[in-house]
Amino acid sequence: MTEKKREDEKNPTKLSPFADPQLFLTVEEANRRLKEIMKVTDPTTGLYKSIQRITQVNEMMLRRQDQLRKLFEPSENVRKYLERIKQQVEQLTRTKLAELPLVSRTLIPQLEIEVSGYVEEFERALAEKEKEIETLKAELEALKSKTKN
Numbered sequence: 001m002t003e004k005k006r007e008d009e010k011n012p013t014k015l016s017p018f019a020d021p022q023l024f025l026t027v028e029e030a031n032r033r034l035k036e037i038m039k040v041t042d043p044t045t046g047l048y049k050s051i052q053r054i055t056q057v058n059e060m061m062l063r064r065q066d067q068l069r070k071l072f073e074p075s076e077n078v079r080k081y082l083e084r085i086k087q088q089v090e091q092l093t094r095t096k097l098a099e100l101p102l103v104s105r106t107l108i109p110q111l112e113i114e115v116s117g118y119v120e121e122f123e124r125a126l127a128e129k130e131k132e133i134e135t136l137k138a139e140l141e142a143l144k145s146k147t148k149n
Helices: 002-010 021-039 046-072 076-093 097-148
Strands: none
Touching (some): 046 097, 076 097
């Protein structure tokens, strides 16, 4: 887990706005300290129960870090389509005017196929992300109710 966080710190531009590696390192450190406090706190007190709830919420937050990051990254198939479309568009922009009739019979139909495939793949990926978002919303509601108790 620590290795993953170090990688995150090296590549901050790839992270979603919700996945600040420093935040998760801080949460992890806070959990360690809270667990130390729990060892010397009477288990029947309200403080002990509060600390226990906080550590449970923090641990859930740490587990969700990768899920959130994946939620905001395009799928591999979407990235492949984007790369192929980018290459074809670059090829099209380098085409001379005299070559346009030939390109219109070859490159443009290929580009159309790639764009259609991209749209379909993006819609599939979006539907998957929407399911993941609904799951995360349900977990967030569970967290909210847990912190209210």
